[in-house]
Amino acid sequence: MQRRTVIKTLAAALPGLFFLKRGVAFDHLGAFGQDGAFVKGPFKPNWDSLQKYEVPEWFRDAKFGIWAHWGPQCEPERGDWYARGMYQEGSDQYSYHCKKYGHPSKFGFKDVINVWKADKWDPEELVAFYKKAGAKYFMALANHHDDFDLYDSTYQPWNSTKLGPKKDLIAGWAKAAKKNGLTFGVSVHAAHAWSWYETAQRSDKKGPLKGVSYDGRVARKDGKGKWWNGYDPQVDLYAQNHALSENSLDDGEIHRQWNWGNGVTPPSDAYCEKFYRRTIELIDKYSPELVYFDDTVLPFYPINDKGVQIAAHLYNKTIKDNGKLTGVVTGKILNEQQRKCMVWDIERGQSNEIEPIPWQTDTCIGSWHYDRRLYDNNQYKTAKTVIHILVDVVSKNGNLMLNIPIRGDGTIDDKERAVVESIGKWMMVNSEGIYASRPWKVFGEGPAIESAAPLSAQGFNEGKGKPLGAHDFRFTCKGNTLYAFMLGWPGGQAALIKKLAQGNGVGRIKTVQLLGANGNCRFEQTAGGLRIDLPEPGELKDAYVFKIEGAIV
Missing domain, CATH: 2.60.40.1180 (Golgi alpha-mannosidase II)
Incomplete structure (x- = not known):
């Protein structure tokens, strides 16, 4: 008890330098104390040091990867950003949610997580299928803006080993990738839950439940007698015990604030530190070679250096593990210096010229999260469209990361399989012009x-x-x-x-x-x-x- 009192006193006296989790104090720069250590090596956590980075040959040669952008938001099968859209009164996802599950004051996204079981998931079958289609690397969603970790996370109680499927999904994907000889990567999106979930603080403006708050601020004490007893949705999942960002009621404002500017409420030090710990643990426990960030530049840039620390850690760890640099970190909207420090990722688009440094396009044959309507209305990209994107990207020194949406139960549908099979048939004949090629x-x-x-x-x-x-x-x-x-x-x-x-x-x-x-x-x-x-x-x-x-x- 005395030790905890001392730690809490220090944390109060030095805000931002300590993060408390289960009675353990961590300093700001990455000394994990009893839980591991920041991997030291040639890369230091600053931009000048990261400029020494050179894109690994495996990535330059691979050209084509497949992504499983799969989590609890696929359970409703109603498209991307469901955990945000279900709290937007009058939106399609809000109406769908009320009809399927109930009002978001009574059945929130935490409850969607609870009904998600992933009971037909077979990672080895899927990854083997993607390898047959020509993928040389495979990437799995580790968490999305919904803040739910899909692995055995020490720092995030809301994770897939304890709730929902009660399975370590990243462990399953990593094992399947290794078995099939594919380089393994993870995508990390949770930095933005802070502002992305602000819709969960709202309430209806009209109707019989006008003014009744959604569940964005439901706390641990409210869980007595409920399935989530002992868990704290507000602190650990929604992270909504903060003032709304400027113009938060404008649903499009989140896009203008993606760079942590334009009036966004700044995330707390504890929130940023928790994200950092979760991501470092993800890297240390599952050893991905690629970490994709859905951020402008890197997580929390430019308000702190957490993302730079994570990038340096990954690079140094791959050198330590493999005897050479094999790590890849991706970021979006990079300036000239930053493109020397990591791989530039372009979402649903392509460069219009040969880029001097290898880069990546990420796109999807449908919606990022599974949307049943695209299946019903035959709206997936065709294999021809995907092949044309791949060829165009590779000719300009890029790679293609293609998402194949996965249903809530862990399967892909027959129309998606047909697209993937057609890509594979084309690759069997023509891939020598793709793999290990270079721009002319x-x-x-x-x-x-x-x-x-x-x-x-x-x-x-x-x-x-x-x-x-x-x-x-x-x-x-x-x-x-x-x-x-x-x-x-x-x-x-x-x-x-x-x-x-x-x-x-x-x-x-x-x-x-x-x-x-x-x-x-x-x-x-x-x-x-x-x-x-x-x-x-x-x-x-x-x-x-x-x-x-x-x-x-």
């Missing part, structure tokens, strides 16, 4: 380039330009081998690649082969371009890859 001197040619849409905020230019077609080409190379991806089948009997014209800085081409077809193609290289006589496409579709040998410079 230009990324491509064709009419779609002229209509390419600029990036907006995190990305979000996907599908805004002209669709890729038969006169659009993308290029990759390996040494003197060039791969030209034709993104549609032309109406005539020949294809023309203008960038490969004689005298256009291109050497004499020796052979042209269409991957998946028998024999070499007849061709003619003139001042107008490389004209290729086309064989019958047979079963080839979606994107057609010419393997071109010669003095390509």
Whole structure:
């Protein structure tokens, strides 16, 4: 008792330097005391040190990863950001929630967690399926903005080993990835629960329950006799014992405040420290090589350096574990310096040029969290669309991380399986132009380039330009081998690649082969371009890859 009194006295005297959890004090800079240690190494927790980072070869060579963006928000099967939208009176998700579960004052998101059982989840089957589709790395959601940890978390009582499925989901995914030889990654989103959950502080403005508070401030004392007895939703899940941010009632304001500016209520030191401890433990316990952050730059940037500390820790840990740097940290909306420190991630969009440093696009064939309506209305991306995104991204020195939405029970539906299988069939024939390739001197040619849409905020230019077609080409190379991806089948009997014209800085081409077809193609290289006589496409579709040998410079 005396030791705890001393710790509490110190914490009160030095606010922001200590974080109390179960009677243990932790200093601000990462000395874990009895729980482990910040891994020391060449990377220090500052931007100048992180600039020494070089993207690992495994990531540069992999090109294609698949993501399981799966958690309790998939249980209602009503799309992304459900745990926020269900508290927005009059929204689709609010109406759906009231009809399916009841009013959010009586059945909140904590209760959605309770009914989520993930009873048909088979991680080894799913990861093996994704490997067959051509994925070289696999990423699993470790927590979302809903603040629920999907692993055995010391610092977050609201986690999947204690509540909901009562399973260590990250452990299951990590084991499956290792068994299938895929590099393992995790995505971490929980830094924003502080402001993201502010809708849970609201109440209806009209109707029979007007003025009755939602459950965003329900405390431990309110759980007596209920299923969540002993747990504290307010402190540990919703984190809503704080003043609302400016313009909080404007549902779009969260996007303008994503960088912890524009009037957002600052998160407390204890909240930030808890997130830090959770994330360090996640890295130490499950050894991911990749950590994806859904943040502007890094978690809590620029109000503190928690994200920088986590990045340095991951890099040093992979060096310690593997004898070389294998760690990848992703962030969004990076400046020139920050792009040297981590991998730039573009959400639902692509760069419009070859980037000098490897980067990543993350996108989804549907909604980030499973939405049954997309299945019912046949609204998933087609395999062709995914393949075109992959080819375009790789030609510009990027990787594609593709989410396949998972139902609440842990399965994917038959239409998703069909898309993944079609991607796999294409990769079996054409992946040599993808894996371990590098950009050529230009990324491509064709009419779609002229209509390419600029990036907006995190990305979000996907599908805004002209669709890729038969006169659009993308290029990759390996040494003197060039791969030209034709993104549609032309109406005539020949294809023309203008960038490969004689005298256009291109050497004499020796052979042209269409991957998946028998024999070499007849061709003619003139001042107008490389004209290729086309064989019958047979079963080839979606994107057609010419393997071109010669003095390509």
